Amino acid sequence: MSFAFDPFAAAVDADPFPYYKILRDEYPCFWSAEAGMWVLSRYADIVVALNDWQTYSSAQGNMMTELPNRAGSTLGTTDPPRHDRLRGLIQHAFLKRNLEAMAEPMRAIAKMVLVAVREREQFDFLEDFSSKFTVRVLFAVLGLPLGDEKQVRDQAVLMVQSDPVTRQKGPAHLAAFAWMTDYAAKVIEERRRQPQDDLISLFSQAEIDGDKLAEREVLLTTTTLIMAGIESLGGFMAMLALNLADHAAARRRLVAEPTLIPDAIEESLRYNTSAQRFRRCLQRDVTLHGQTMRAGDFVCLAYGSGNRDERQFPDPDSYDIDRKPKGHLGFGGGVHGCLGGAIARMACRIAFEEFLDALPTFRRVEAQLPWMPSSTFRSPLRLQLART
Amino acid sequence: MIVIFIEPGGTRREIEVPEGWTLMQAATANGVEGIEAECGGSCACATCHCYVEQGLERLPPPNETEAAMLENVAAERQPNSRLSCQLKPDAGAAPLCVRLPWRQS
Numbered sequence: 001m002s003f004a005f006d007p008f009a010a011a012v013d014a015d016p017f018p019y020y021k022i023l024r025d026e027y028p029c030f031w032s033a034e035a036g037m038w039v040l041s042r043y044a045d046i047v048v049a050l051n052d053w054q055t056y057s058s059a060q061g062n063m064m065t066e067l068p069n070r071a072g073s074t075l076g077t078t079d080p081p082r083h084d085r086l087r088g089l090i091q092h093a094f095l096k097r098n099l100e101a102m103a104e105p106m107r108a109i110a111k112m113v114l115v116a117v118r119e120r121e122q123f124d125f126l127e128d129f130s131s132k133f134t135v136r137v138l139f140a141v142l143g144l145p146l147g148d149e150k151q152v153r154d155q156a157v158l159m160v161q162s163d164p165v166t167r168q169k170g171p172a173h174l175a176a177f178a179w180m181t182d183y184a185a186k187v188i189e190e191r192r193r194q195p196q197d198d199l200i201s202l203f204s205q206a207e208i209d210g211d212k213l214a215e216r217e218v219l220l221t222t223t224t225l226i227m228a229g230i231e232s233l234g235g236f237m238a239m240l241a242l243n244l245a246d247h248a249a250a251r252r253r254l255v256a257e258p259t260l261i262p263d264a265i266e267e268s269l270r271y272n273t274s275a276q277r278f279r280r281c282l283q284r285d286v287t288l289h290g291q292t293m294r295a296g297d298f299v300c301l302a303y304g305s306g307n308r309d310e311r312q313f314p315d316p317d318s319y320d321i322d323r324k325p326k327g328h329l330g331f332g333g334g335v336h337g338c339l340g341g342a343i344a345r346m347a348c349r350i351a352f353e354e355f356l357d358a359l360p361t362f363r364r365v366e367a368q369l370p371w372m373p374s375s376t377f378r379s380p381l382r383l384q385l386a387r388t
Numbered sequence: 389m390i391v392i393f394i395e396p397g398g399t400r401r402e403i404e405v406p407e408g409w410t411l412m413q414a415a416t417a418n419g420v421e422g423i424e425a426e427c428g429g430s431c432a433c434a435t436c437h438c439y440v441e442q443g444l445e446r447l448p449p450p451n452e453t454e455a456a457m458l459e460n461v462a463a464e465r466q467p468n469s470r471l472s473c474q475l476k477p478d479a480g481a482a483p484l485c486v487r488l489p490w491r492q493s
């Protein structure tokens with residue numbers, strides 16, 4: 001039987017790792033007919049692609065199933081030099097040292113959200129903790145008006161999904177994207193009328209080389225920041241919680257010594273990689289492992305596979321908080337490496353310091369988890385935890 | 389291509405940098421001490437700062453983004469300061485040699 005790899009299949013959402021192993025070992029440069037793109041799965045090949053944006057372009061979109069008319073107007077979907085100028089405008093706000101002021105507000109949000117969770121014997125980590133926490137943190141960081149948190153988060157989660165049957169965005173996903181774009185447009189207009197000291201005010205008035213940003217860039221970058229921030233962070237926190245539920249010894253060490261939490265975050269970014277797969281578009285022919293990929297072909301960079309590559313990480317399938325996996329691909333890398341990396345690390349650390357303090361022992365309730373149908377991201381839709 | 393890294397404690401490490409990799413990637417993948425690379429090479433954190441002790445003149449000068457980010461380095465900035473995530477080795481006569489600062493953040 002010939003090997004197939006379909007990133008839209010439910011089996012891949014649930015457990016892509018056995019497929020990745022075959023890809024790395026036998027088909028390191030693989031044409032997936034189902035996805036209509038090449039798949040690179042070895043760490044070293046992904047690193048080379050990330051360093052070479054001239055060849056591996058993001059300008060045709062970076063999500064496996066792209067949202068309509070987004071490509072070309074956001075950070076993740078432009079190439080340098082435009083990309084660098086766009087990024088230069090907001091990068092400063094995301095530097096680690098400029099985030100320190102957020103630490104106490106983040107801690108206060110975590111404590112507040114945990115008040116209700118503390119009382120419960122059983123709860124959904126996503127619904128009851130990580131969603132509420134990430135939405136409020138992102139609202140504070142970006143300067144979004146409070147009030148619509150639940151709806152914003154629900155739409156953000158829908159936007160990143162795709163239909164496993166048509167292998168495209170379905171009507172509900174497109175409607176969520178339209179909703180988010182409208183929402184962003186309203187916030188931008190409000191901030192233009194009454195600028196505040198926040199990122200969206202700054203961005204909506206920014207200029208590049210004396211030109212105001214195109215309206216589409218302001219709008220879609222804001223939309224993407226909301227989506228990337230809320231969905232990526234909430235999804236990753238669920239994966240970390242899952243790892244700590246499944247690896248009680250690691251969890252006990254973190255409870256006893258909270259300074260180890262950052263090590264667990266790095267290992268979970270490697271081991272689980274909530275941002276599994278992104279894509280690029282080739283700008284010239286490239287021959288790799290005996291296959292010739294043609295200019296114009298799409299290429300999937302399977303970060304989740306590179307992070308389990310035994311050529312790079314010894315014993316890759318074991319979860320080991322002492323590993324300190326430097327150079328993992330959990331945030332991608334190269335010019336498009338995650339803008340929110342520093343803020344995500346800080347938010348996660350603070351969230352889990354508070355969470356483990358409130359709930360030092362817990363287990364997962366369901367053996368089988370409902371996985372999000374998304375060819376790009378991997379996280380459960382629900383994670384029931386119970387105190388033990 | 390071989391690149392020599394001098395760790396903050398003084399240890400000299402000779403590292404093979406694969407074709408297409410940056411100095412930062414080869415260093416972190418090989419456990420060289422003294423690089424944080426918080427941003428993963430997107431030139432957004434300045435925690436991969438290094439001093440180029442040998443081969444500086446062979447490297448292309450910093451682009452606009454690197455030049456701007458170099459202003460954020462934590463240790464003293466010197467004329468040979470560069471961000472190692474922006475550097476790829478070349479096939480020059482003698483290997484590149486970079487020294488890592490005592491602090492990155």
Ligand code: HEM
Pocket residue numbers: 058062075076077087224225228229230232233236237274275278279303329330331332333335336337338339340341343344
């Ligand atoms: C743990 C949480 C997160 C994970 C795992 C994650 C993962 C990633 C990955 C893998 C990429 C690279 C995409 C590519 O290769 O095309 C990326 C890019 C990006 N992320 Fe994140 N992210 C997280 C949190 C955030 C947050 C909180 C924000 C914003 C507040 C954010 C904003 C962005 C942006 C704007 C980009 C595009 C950067 C560029 O192309 O220059 N992310 N993220």
Ligand code: FES
Pocket residue numbers: 412424425426427428429430431432433434435436457471472473474
């Ligand atoms: S790794 Fe962040 S600037 Fe080089």
